[in-house]
Amino acid sequence: MLMSQLYAPTLRETPAEAELASHRYMLRAGLMRRSAAGIYTFLPLGLRVVRKVEAIIREEMNRIGGQEVLMPIVQPAELWQETGRWNDYGEEMFRLTDRHNRQFCLGPTHEELVTDLVRAEVRSYRQLPLRLYQIQNKYRDEIRPRFGLIRGREFIMKDMYSFDRDEAGLDESYWACYHAYERIFSRCGLDVRPVEADSGAIGGDVTHEFMVLADVGEAVVLYCSACDYAANVERAESGKVAQSEVPPKQLPMEEVATPGKTTIAEVTEFLGAAPQQCIKTMIYLADGEPVAALVRGDHELNEIKFQRVLGCASLELADTATIERVTGAPVGFAGPVGLRIPVVADHAATEVVNAVVGANKADYHIKNVNIGRDFQVTRTADIRVVVAGDPCPKCGAPLTSAYGIEVGQVFKLGTKYSAALKATFLDENGTEQPLIMGCYGIGVGRTVAAVIEQNHDEHGIAWPVAIAPYHVIVVPVTIKDEQQAKTAREIYEALQRADVEVVLDDRDERPGVKFKDADLIGFPIRITVGPKSLRKGMAEITLRKTGERMELPVDQITDYVVKTIKG
Ligand SMILES: [Zn+2]
Missing domain, CATH: 3.40.50.800 (Anticodon-binding domain)
Structure with missing residues (x-):
């Protein structure tokens, strides 16, 4: 190729909207151009890189028995209605209506479509396992597209779906794909860390994200330098924090006036108490029913962990009227003493001796409150946000936090979609069983961006040979x-x-x-x-x-x- 002919319009100036090095350099080096918010055109150099990443992915997917298909981008609403996700997906889904008034979406993912495809053909355990994958565009109407290819509204993904006869088969598919992902990212020149993650809207219970640690990013990862523990912040657990061997003596409860002091900062300053001496009480509505969460004053509630503990479909902060009704006090004075709704306490909150809590009474808090003596909890669980310095749940060493860019994810879906869509097979006894599924994604554009994040300097990109344009x-x-x-x-x-x-x-x-x-x-x-x-x-x-x-x-x-x- 002659440089005089190459369509690679480079820019001297840094585009204002680009916060990340990858975004900046993909625009400056003439790899891509923006067409609309979160929607890009790949120029020749950018497309060459994308195609090389795709080729590596194909090789590794084929190596573990993956068979490539190409499903449509435009998907009928009926399939999504069968699994209930037509409503659940909300505003992130691009929806359209055809001339006959039938509804469709631009596929944000393909679980429904692939399950429909397979339920029509797979009859017997002899046809299993089956691993189908594709590389194609996906669509999510992100509220705030940013970081170039990292959070776009149109993006290229490799998605694989596995169908197995039992859990053991799923386990094999899952780990085969997990190890294929390690090879793919390593061949692309990326240093990735698989982390335990929350399965979120896709469903299922076991999942890992493949994270590229970076100085900036959109996800926070907690990891241990002493062992291999790593999890995203939504999932991360903390080990037990060491307690003083002789617990302090429990003092009698004492109601104290705290006029107008509603936040932990105000209360601690007013009373001269440390935040870790306080217990925050937050009232939520879980599927519409009030429930209280207790965390230590210096900790934050992790709503995702809280929701998982409750097992509810919806969780939101209670409105003012509900808070006033269940606590008998205005917002800011809720406490666990005398509360007559279910109470879930974080482990660390239960270990506070002589705690400061809200008094369920306007302008009052209570000092020297002790769990067991002064109030009971329905349940103790890990419901707080883990932060750097917390002990590793595996080995106790302090955890480190870093930003991460998620480039891939593997899920064990189980029967979530096969049950909803009645995708079954006959086992060797002739009994009908639901297919056991897994799904496995790689963001192709994100992988390219992540490679640039890890391979650049102040002059530009320094491509690894394997995917250089x-x-x-x-x-x-x-x-x-x-x-x-x-x-x-x-x-x-x-x-x-x-x-x-x-x-x-x-x-x-x-x-x-x-x-x-x-x-x-x-x-x-x-x-x-x-x-x-x-x-x-x-x-x-x-x-x-x-x-x-x-x-x-x-x-x-x-x-x-x-x-x-x-x-
Ligand atoms: Zn550890």
Whole structure:
């Protein structure tokens, strides 16, 4: 490819909307352009990278027995109504109506479609296991698209669905895919960490996310440096915090006036108590019924963990009227003493001795409140947000937190979709059984963005060879110099004959401009043909990643390049 012909419009300026390095460089290096919020066109260089990532994914999916299909983007509403997700998905779903007034959506995912496909054909256990995958566009009407390809509204995904006869089969599919994902990301040059995650709206109970740790990102990951424990913040658990061996003496309860003090900060300042001496009481509505959550004053409630503990379909903070009705006090003075609704306490909250709590009475709190003596809880559970420094639940070492970019996720779905859509098979006894399913996604665009997050510097992208848009750029310092132009073209043609993906920068530009573009786009190898080396029959090689430079005789360059990109 000649640089003068390549449609890769580079930008000198940093686009204002780009917060992340990957977003900035994908625009600046001419890999993509924005068409609408969260919707992008891939330009030739960007598409080459996408296709290489897809090729790696295909190889690894085929290796574990995956068979590629291509399902439609436009999906009928009826299937989604069968599983109840037509309503559950809410505003994130792009919906459309055809000329006959039939409703459709642009697929945000394909569980319904693939289950429908399989229920029509699979009859017997002899047809199992079955692993189907596709690579295609998905649509989610994100409220706030951001970070370029990381949170877009149209994005390319690889999604695989496994169908097994029993749990053991699902386990095999799940771990086969888990290990395939490790290979895929490693081949793309990514350092990923599989973390335990919450299954959220997709359903099922076992799931891992493959996270790329980064300085910025949209998810928070807690991980242990002493063992392999890692979980996203929605899921992360804390080990037991060591207690003082002799608990302090329980003092008598004492009601104290706290006029107008409703927040933990105000109450602790007013009473001169530490936040960890307080217990926060929050009133929620779980499927419409009031329930109280207790967490220590310096902790935050994790609503996802709380909802999982309650097992309810909907969970929301109670409205003012409900809070006043169940506590008998205005908002800000709720406490567990005398509360007549179910109370779930976080483990750490139950260990506070002589706690400060709301008095369920306007402008009053109670000091020296003790669980068991002064109030009872319905249940004790892990319902708080884990933070850096909390003990690892596996080994007790302090946890570290970091931002993460989720590039893949594996789910054990079980029978959630097969039961709803009546996708069954006959086992060897002729008994009808629901198919046991798993689903496995990789964000292709996100993977590309994550690779840039981990492989860039202040000059631009430094692609890993495996997914670089081209391996090599050949840059004559002055194209008008006949000798330089001729040698550069000979090197370029020799590399092409050796199947190296190479660009010749044939533009009549200053060398500085050409070098800047080469660094920005991130060709792993740059070959510079300049007057000094050329006089010795040499050219200069620069490796983008390390900045390492060397001179080589022109006739040895092809061998060197082939060895480097294969090695
Ligand atoms: Zn640990």
